[in-house]
Amino acid sequence: MTKPIYLDYAATTPVDKEVLQAMLPYFCENFGNAMSIHSFGQEAMQAVDQARQNMADFFSCTPSEVIFTSGATESNNLAVKGVLKAYYAQASKNLLKPHIITSLFEHHCVLDSVRAVEKEGLAEVTYLRPDKNGLVRVTDLEKAIQSNTIFISIMYVNNEIGTVQPIGKIGKLVKKINTTRGAQVFPIVFHTDATQAINYFDCHVETLGVHLLSMSAHKIYGPKGVGALYIKKGTPIRKVQDGGDQEYKMRAGTHNVTGIVGLGKAIELVQKNQAKENKKIQLLRDHLIEKVLTEIPQVRLNGSKTHRSPNNTNFSFASVEGEGLLLSLDMEQISCSTGSACSSGALSASHVLLSIGLRPEEAHGSLRMTIGKFTTKAEINTTVKKLKIILTRLRKISGSVLDEYYAKK
Amino acid sequence: MQYSKKVLQHFTKPHNQGVMKNPSGVGMVGNPVCGDLMKIYISVKKDKQKGEYIKDIKFETLGCASAIATSSMVTDLAKGKTIEEAMEITRNDVADALDGLPPIKMHCSNLADEALHEAIKDYRKSLIKN
Numbered sequence A: 001m002t003k004p005i006y007l008d009y010a011a012t013t014p015v016d017k018e019v020l021q022a023m024l025p026y027f028c029e030n031f032g033n034a035m036s037i038h039s040f041g042q043e044a045m046q047a048v049d050q051a052r053q054n055m056a057d058f059f060s061c062t063p064s065e066v067i068f069t070s071g072a073t074e075s076n077n078l079a080v081k082g083v084l085k086a087y088y089a090q091a092s093k094n095l096l097k098p099h100i101i102t103s104l105f106e107h108h109c110v111l112d113s114v115r116a117v118e119k120e121g122l123a124e125v126t127y128l129r130p131d132k133n134g135l136v137r138v139t140d141l142e143k144a145i146q147s148n149t150i151f152i153s154i155m156y157v158n159n160e161i162g163t164v165q166p167i168g169k170i171g172k173l174v175k176k177i178n179t180t181r182g183a184q185v186f187p188i189v190f191h192t193d194a195t196q197a198i199n200y201f202d203c204h205v206e207t208l209g210v211h212l213l214s215m216s217a218h219k220i221y222g223p224k225g226v227g228a229l230y231i232k233k234g235t236p237i238r239k240v241q242d243g244g245d246q247e248y249k250m251r252a253g254t255h256n257v258t259g260i261v262g263l264g265k266a267i268e269l270v271q272k273n274q275a276k277e278n279k280k281i282q283l284l285r286d287h288l289i290e291k292v293l294t295e296i297p298q299v300r301l302n303g304s305k306t307h308r309s310p311n312n313t314n315f316s317f318a319s320v321e322g323e324g325l326l327l328s329l330d331m332e333q334i335s336c337s338t339g340s341a342c343s344s345g346a347l348s349a350s351h352v353l354l355s356i357g358l359r360p361e362e363a364h365g366s367l368r369m370t371i372g373k374f375t376t377k378a379e380i381n382t383t384v385k386k387l388k389i390i391l392t393r394l395r396k397i398s399g400s401v402l403d404e405y406y407a408k409k
Numbered sequence B: 001m002q003y004s005k006k007v008l009q010h011f012t013k014p015h016n017q018g019v020m021k022n023p024s025g026v027g028m029v030g031n032p033v034c035g036d037l038m039k040i041y042i043s044v045k046k047d048k049q050k051g052e053y054i055k056d057i058k059f060e061t062l063g064c065a066s067a068i069a070t071s072s073m074v075t076d077l078a079k080g081k082t083i084e085e086a087m088e089i090t091r092n093d094v095a096d097a098l099d100g101l102p103p104i105k106m107h108c109s110n111l112a113d114e115a116l117h118e119a120i121k122d123y124r125k126s127l128i129k130n
């Protein structure tokens, strides 16, 4: 058997061996509860503090601005709902209904959080449509801002098409507006879901101009079920989970010490190796894009080629459905992902691909291949070779039914 | 989501796949919005004892593994049957013959019976016209 080829690093990454080594002592030996006063507890708290320091170093913030959570889903929920809660906690009796701005192609955990508060009648929402290259336009955002806008959430890197959003520019705009609003008025809180950006992009929070930033450990060679929310000092936000006093009273619940230690190590490794890894990964990605676009007919690359994460490719192949494609690749031990509805059990094709103007069948025929630090050129060459064979087979089966369907309409 | 062995067999090596020249009837169902489009071609012959029966059948399908497998299976089920018998084939028959389909696949990918029925109706319509 040949070694399986994993090209789904945007879904999750393997835990780095160094990360695992750092975590191991905190399972059976130093197993204390970080909130306990005794030495077991102190040891655990020291480890949590070290991880928090590593995070602060990476984001160029202070340690007390880092809140550990169970992952980006929780961080995003806390961001949306916590800020809204702070808004409604204001003393004033006649509060306007607040306004939120986000984009149509956020991760579901942001979109669904925003939709939830919208449905409850707690906020009105503007969903910005990205352009056909997968980029949110700052001018669109600026136009959408109203006097009651209190929250903007735009992701840093899109998880399906890897496009990089102009976070720094939005940050500047928000800062300008908040300055003119003055200290008496509820500010615009700017949040970014940076889950897919950590490995590859500048995440200094001051440069970005964000108040809140979400991330997750399992996308950066850390363990699953742990992440963080950066909360700029002074940001109006309330906790949404009640219980103990952990995490500066922002997130109740016993610390996931092993997970937090793993996250701390993972972020340290990103910081150390980022520059070197980025170049290598981008070269591999360019090789993959080049090969697919030149060797395979009737294919398009989804999302901007230039404003793109170094690890992401996303193609649409005409007259092919993604689930069958994925399954065929899996039979060859190649793991990727698709925006087809039918692979996930969802009812419609990828909201991301539809939001940038793809027709449903183009979204159904999409394949996302995301590479990582263990990907090799040989793996990419093998993948493209197999992909060609599979596409030829599936395209033969589909014949010209799609063209005929449209000819009839 | 787990497919049965049968589904995977029909997906990787579908039966009766391809185009038919001068078919007696053609049926196309599905919708690109949901992802599946199926086309079935039939060639109908008359037999003294049996009457009108499906002598040959072919399919073309754009869709997921389950869509391809149900198309392939329906051609197996219909081949050699009289057109009355073929009209009786249901989506449950197709799913059962494949040793079952995952529940979410029962709806949009399991349209092959409809494509078959459309092809038979198309054939009947052509008789009236001639």
Ligand SMILES: Cc1ncc(COP(=O)(O)O)c(C=O)c1O
Pocket (backbone or CB within 6 Å): A010, A011, A070, A071, A072, A073, A074, A107, A109, A155, A157, A158, A159, A193, A195, A196, A215, A216, A217, A225, A226, A227
């Ligand atoms: C952009 C983005 N946000 C949020 C998440 C959810 O992260 P988690 O699995 O840590 O909840 C993911 C990963 O699936 C993601 O890619």
Ligand code: FES
Pocket (backbone or CB within 6 Å): A321, A341, A342, B034, B035, B036, B063, B064, B065, B066, B067, B104, B105, B108, B109
């Ligand atoms: S493509 Fe939708 S179930 Fe097959």
